[in-house]
Amino acid sequence: MAIGVLGTGRMADALATRWARAGHRVTVGGRDAAKARALAERIGHGARPAGLCEAAGAGEVVLAALPYGAGAEVVRELRDVLAGRVLIDCANPIGPGFDLLTGHGPSAAQQLAMAAPEARVVKAFNLCHEDVWRLRPPVFDGRPLAVPLCGDHPDALARTAALVRDLGCTPVQAGPLTRAHLLEATAALFIGLWLGENADAQAVAPPLAHAAG
16 A cells, blocks of 8 residues: 655654555655655655655555644645545644643544545544554554544545554544544543553453443
8 A cells, every 4th residue: 555644753653664564655755855754764665755745645545643733734735635535644632731622623633624625534543652553563461452443434444444454453443533533532531641640541441341231
C-alpha cells in the first residue's frame, strides 16, 4: 500500500517506521524539507521525503500526524489532492489540565472532514503514546492491543484495519465518524489518569464477560 505521511514528528516516525518495515511504500511530507529528509532516512526501507502536497498525492492512505489546529489548516490547503483518499487522523485536541479543547463542537477528525469534504476520514491511533507503536508487536499480558476506528466509509475502514493488523494489533469498529469525539474524550480521560493521577487506566473497565452484568 502507498502511504503518505503529513508531518515529521514522533507519531509520524513511529507509525511510518512500522509500516515501512511491513513493506508499505512510505512518503514523508513536511513543510521543512530537511526534517522530511531526516525522517525518511531514519525510517529507511525505501521511505522517501517530499513536500506536503506531494506526500498527500503519493498515498492511497494518508496519515495526518499533525498537531491539533494545524491539521485542519494543512488539510484545507490539500483538499483537492486528498479527494477520494483515505485520511487517518490521530490527533488529540487536549489542552492544559487534560481538558478537551473541542468542547461541544466538532471533533478534530470531523474538522479534517470539513476541511477536505471528499476525503474519507478515519479516526485511529490516538489512544497511545508513540512509543507503544514502536513495540513489535504491542501485546500486553498475552493480548494484542485493540485499536478502535471511527469512520463512515467501509473501504477506508478496511484499509485502516489492515494497517492496524500490520502493527500486530486488533482493529475494533467503534462506529461512524460522529463518534470520533468519544475517542478523543477517552484519550483526554486516559492521559489525565496516566499523567495526572499515576493511575492504571486499563483497570477502569471490567472484562467483557462482566461488562453487561
